[in-house]
Amino acid sequence: MAGKSKILIVDDEPDVLLTLRMILESEGFDASLAADGETALRRIDEDHPDLVVLDIMMPVLDGWFVLAELAGRTRRPAVIVCSAKSSEADVGRARDLGAADYVTKPWDADDLLRRIRESLGRREHVGI
Amino acid sequence: MAEAAEPATDAKPRRLSFSFRAGASPAAQIAADTADADIPPVEADARPPASSAGRLLGEQSSIAPAPPARVLAPPPVLALPPVSDSSTPARPAGPALSPLAAALGAGARTDAPLPERSPAPVVAGSALMARAATVLPAAPGPEMTPVPHATAPEDPFVEAPAPVEAETPDTRSRRQRNTRSRSRFRSRAHTKAKVKAKATAASGTQTAASGAAARTGAADAGGAGIEDRIRKEARSAGLGGAALPSTEAVARRRIQLWGIAIVVLSMIAVALVITGLSKTSGDDWVSAKTLRLAVIGLALGFTIYALEKEVHLRRLSRLLIDERVINTALTNRLNMHSALTAAGKAVNSVLDLDEVLEVILSSALEMLEGSEGSVMLLEADGALAVVAVQGTQLVKGQRLREDSSLAGLVARTREPAMVGAGHGAVARGDDGSHVAMCVPLVNRGELLGVLDVEARLDRAFDEYDLHVLSLFAEPAAAAIANARLYGAERAHVAELLDLDRMKSQFVATVSHELRTPLTSIRGAIAAARRPVADEQRAELFDVIERQTGRLATMVEEMFAAAQLERHGSAPLLRRIELASLVRLVALDSQVAGRPVKVEAPETCEVRADPEAMRRIVTNLVENAHKYGAAPIRLIVEPDGDRVMLSVVDHGPGVPLAERERIFERFYRAEHTRDNRPGIGLGLPIVRGLAEACGGSVWVEDAPGGGAAFRVSLRTRHAEDQETPWPASPRS
Numbered sequence: 001m002a003g004k005s006k007i008l009i010v011d012d013e014p015d016v017l018l019t020l021r022m023i024l025e026s027e028g029f030d031a032s033l034a035a036d037g038e039t040a041l042r043r044i045d046e047d048h049p050d051l052v053v054l055d056i057m058m059p060v061l062d063g064w065f066v067l068a069e070l071a072g073r074t075r076r077p078a079v080i081v082c083s084a085k086s087s088e089a090d091v092g093r094a095r096d097l098g099a100a101d102y103v104t105k106p107w108d109a110d111d112l113l114r115r116i117r118e119s120l121g122r123r124e125h126v127g128i
Numbered sequence: 129m130a131e132a133a134e135p136a137t138d139a140k141p142r143r144l145s146f147s148f149r150a151g152a153s154p155a156a157q158i159a160a161d162t163a164d165a166d167i168p169p170v171e172a173d174a175r176p177p178a179s180s181a182g183r184l185l186g187e188q189s190s191i192a193p194a195p196p197a198r199v200l201a202p203p204p205v206l207a208l209p210p211v212s213d214s215s216t217p218a219r220p221a222g223p224a225l226s227p228l229a230a231a232l233g234a235g236a237r238t239d240a241p242l243p244e245r246s247p248a249p250v251v252a253g254s255a256l257m258a259r260a261a262t263v264l265p266a267a268p269g270p271e272m273t274p275v276p277h278a279t280a281p282e283d284p285f286v287e288a289p290a291p292v293e294a295e296t297p298d299t300r301s302r303r304q305r306n307t308r309s310r311s312r313f314r315s316r317a318h319t320k321a322k323v324k325a326k327a328t329a330a331s332g333t334q335t336a337a338s339g340a341a342a343r344t345g346a347a348d349a350g351g352a353g354i355e356d357r358i359r360k361e362a363r364s365a366g367l368g369g370a371a372l373p374s375t376e377a378v379a380r381r382r383i384q385l386w387g388i389a390i391v392v393l394s395m396i397a398v399a400l401v402i403t404g405l406s407k408t409s410g411d412d413w414v415s416a417k418t419l420r421l422a423v424i425g426l427a428l429g430f431t432i433y434a435l436e437k438e439v440h441l442r443r444l445s446r447l448l449i450d451e452r453v454i455n456t457a458l459t460n461r462l463n464m465h466s467a468l469t470a471a472g473k474a475v476n477s478v479l480d481l482d483e484v485l486e487v488i489l490s491s492a493l494e495m496l497e498g499s500e501g502s503v504m505l506l507e508a509d510g511a512l513a514v515v516a517v518q519g520t521q522l523v524k525g526q527r528l529r530e531d532s533s534l535a536g537l538v539a540r541t542r543e544p545a546m547v548g549a550g551h552g553a554v555a556r557g558d559d560g561s562h563v564a565m566c567v568p569l570v571n572r573g574e575l576l577g578v579l580d581v582e583a584r585l586d587r588a589f590d591e592y593d594l595h596v597l598s599l600f601a602e603p604a605a606a607a608i609a610n611a612r613l614y615g616a617e618r619a620h621v622a623e624l625l626d627l628d629r630m631k632s633q634f635v636a637t638v639s640h641e642l643r644t645p646l647t648s649i650r651g652a653i654a655a656a657r658r659p660v661a662d663e664q665r666a667e668l669f670d671v672i673e674r675q676t677g678r679l680a681t682m683v684e685e686m687f688a689a690a691q692l693e694r695h696g697s698a699p700l701l702r703r704i705e706l707a708s709l710v711r712l713v714a715l716d717s718q719v720a721g722r723p724v725k726v727e728a729p730e731t732c733e734v735r736a737d738p739e740a741m742r743r744i745v746t747n748l749v750e751n752a753h754k755y756g757a758a759p760i761r762l763i764v765e766p767d768g769d770r771v772m773l774s775v776v777d778h779g780p781g782v783p784l785a786e787r788e789r790i791f792e793r794f795y796r797a798e799h800t801r802d803n804r805p806g807i808g809l810g811l812p813i814v815r816g817l818a819e820a821c822g823g824s825v826w827v828e829d830a831p832g833g834g835a836a837f838r839v840s841l842r843t844r845h846a847e848d849q850e851t852p853w854p855a856s857p858r859s
Contacts, residue, residue, distance in 0.1 A: 013644055015652070023655045085640065
């Protein structure tokens with residue numbers, strides 16, 4: 001892995017943003033934040049993160065919109081959907097829209113970190 | 129009718145006796161009629177409308193119809209008129225149809241003048257009507273037990289028929305109408321049999337077959353069946369053979385008989401003249417006197433023979449007419465039942481109330497050839513509401529209150545009624561160009577409504593039609609009651625399903641709402657275990673504290689909602705400085721990063737429970753932040769003896785259809801369901817608490833867009849209540 005991987009955390013819950021940023025920074029990642037879908041898309045365009053941890057239920061533009069928007073791009077970050085929604089239909093929909101993984105809230109920090117590393121590893125492997 | 133009651137000859141009066149039991153069929157009643165022996169009085173226990181046979185006899189022979197219930201009546205005496213010289217045996221069944229039609233139209237009243245006609249056809253036909261009772265076990269009307277009758281009289285002169293009635297214009301038109309009416313039923317029944325289920329036709333066939341069997345059985349049992357009597361008379365009249373003779377054969381036989389008689393008597397007369405003119409000598413082997421006596425004797429003998437044959441021929445032709453009349457009556461009855469059965473099936477084949485009402489109306493109109501009509505249902509306030517209509521000036525949904533209408537009269541009396549030509553004004557207040565019939569729709573003793581069938585003047589309704597409509601009203605009313613029951617059950621099930629759906633949604637929402645703070649708490653703990661700076665650790669503890677507080681609030685909300693639901697609320701009402709309370713809540717919100725602008729006077733007191741009031745304001749502010757958009761304003765406006773508290777946002781507002789529903793427990797507005805947090809309890813709690821404080825809550829469009837939640841509160845209250853809130857569960 002060349003340098004720090006850039007990870008964008010997208011969630012409308014400030015405390016989730018806060019805690020997840022601390023965890024990721026303590027693990028050596030470069031974390032940035034967005035509280036809604038619109039901000040997220042802007043930051044993706046500006047910062048080009050390697051991975052996005054994306055919540056689904058958000059104001060303004062929700063996670064589905066962000067996923068659909070990214071699905072149409074050739075160069076896009078890996079996305080791990082991280083939502084309180086846990087139905088199979090939602091998991092399937094996320095997969096169809098190109099999400100790399102799906103984690104249900106409340107997540108376990110170690111499990112989430114493992115999935116993040118796996119996704120980043122796959123991404124590096126295919127040479128994106 | 130008195131003219132028929134007195135025997136005009138030395139004819140032996142026929143005595144009729146019959147015994148009704150509740151539920152006797154009119155046809156069975158007539159069976160008793162064939163008896164002419166003196167039978168002691170029997171107890172008559174019949175409902176008047178059911179005593180159609182009594183009416184039949186009454187019309188026919190002036191016996192008082194419709195014996196009242198439970199009367200010990202002497203057997204009515206039927207006196208028969210003398211033989212009519214003008215009798216025409218081959219006369220078709222026309223005249224006899226009228227009384228039979230009356231018999232079938234049980235319960236109807238006939239006020240038309242009675243024609244003079246012989247009772248004989250009907251009397252003889254009674255035996256067949258008794259079979260009709262067997263053929264039609266389901267025939268409406270009281271059950272009846274015929275009294276076993278004695279042997280029929282053999283005096284042909286007493287029973288001699290007078291089939292040709294002196295037909296007045298009135299009786300003629302009546303007869304024609306009845307005949308038309310019957311043929312209507314026949315054609316209708318046939319059409320229905322084609323259109324409706326095959327079962328109807330099948331049952332008709334079955335009924336006819338069983339009718340034939342019953343006929344044979346009755347003949348065997350009685351030993352004096354009409355066919356046996358016809359065969360016997362045919363043999364006596366010289367028309368023996370395997371098949372029953374036709375009325376035409378009888379007529380031919382009569383011409384033949386009298387032709388021979390005239391020839392023979394003419395020859396005898398010639399012989400007498402010849403013997404009178406010829407000179408006789410003493411050596412003649414027989415004297416002229418003896419010869420004349422012999423010729424006269426021969427003439428007398430032949431005359432007696434011819435008269436005897438004539439008597440038998442007359443009786444035969446009368447019996448044949450009876451047979452034809454009774455067959456017609458049976459056919460009519462079967463057709464009526466087919467039509468009623470088909471209509472009954474049709475109205476019971478659907479369950480939706482509106483559909484049932486339409487089918488009832490169309491079936492009734494089709495069956496009775498009505499041109500227009502309506503179904504009216506009785507409402508709680510006693511008015512009749514038009515619920516199905518075809519052709520009339522009435523409008524669906526119209527309410528009729530006037531008791532002067534025919535429908536009003538029927539609803540009041542619960543008796544069928546009709547108005548003829550010229551009385552349409554009574555029925556509908558129109559120009560009287562219609563005839564109308566109205567029957568009550570009664571189910572299990574409860575009046576449900578009224579069925580109205582109308583026609584133009586060229587279709588004159590009679591009592592028979594009214595009777596048929598009354599019979600149809602019974603299954604129709606039952607179908608309406610069933611449809612209502614079904615509708616109520618369906619609504620109940622829909623309500624339960626809706627509740628079930630909302631509960632499922634609530635469980636999903638609550639689990640989701642629990643996940644969010646749990647995520648933050650778990651994340652904070654995981655982060656705190658890592659090497660982080662002290663100030664960061666303190667921040668993480670703040671996260672944990674906030675999120676556990678959020679969980680606690682959620683649990684509290686659910687508990688409060690359950691409390692409100694189960695016990696209502698008895699808050700402790702006291703003077704509250706609402707303006708200060710609003711500013712405090714706004715400050716809290718500000719601290720939490722959700723700014724609120726307050727527009728309130730310096731002081732503004734209301735009567736409310738402080739804790740309830742704080743929750744009301746907090747919930748509304750949170751609601752505005754969750755579902756609305758900044759800027760959010762908290763407005764307090766004194767308004768007379770009330771104070772209006774408003775929380776106004778600049779979000780999308782609340783759609784009109786959801787403005788009440790959002791105050792229902794667990795309900796979450798369609799557009800916020802998937803992407804906004806919340807468990808659907810905040811607003812129901814606000815409404816419950818506000819109402820407990822004597823206030824009210826609603827939502828409307830804010831001027832300039834967004835939603836404005838308004839809470840109207842009282843500034844004064846009759847007395848402060850000391851009961852604490854929330855109320856402790858009552859034992």
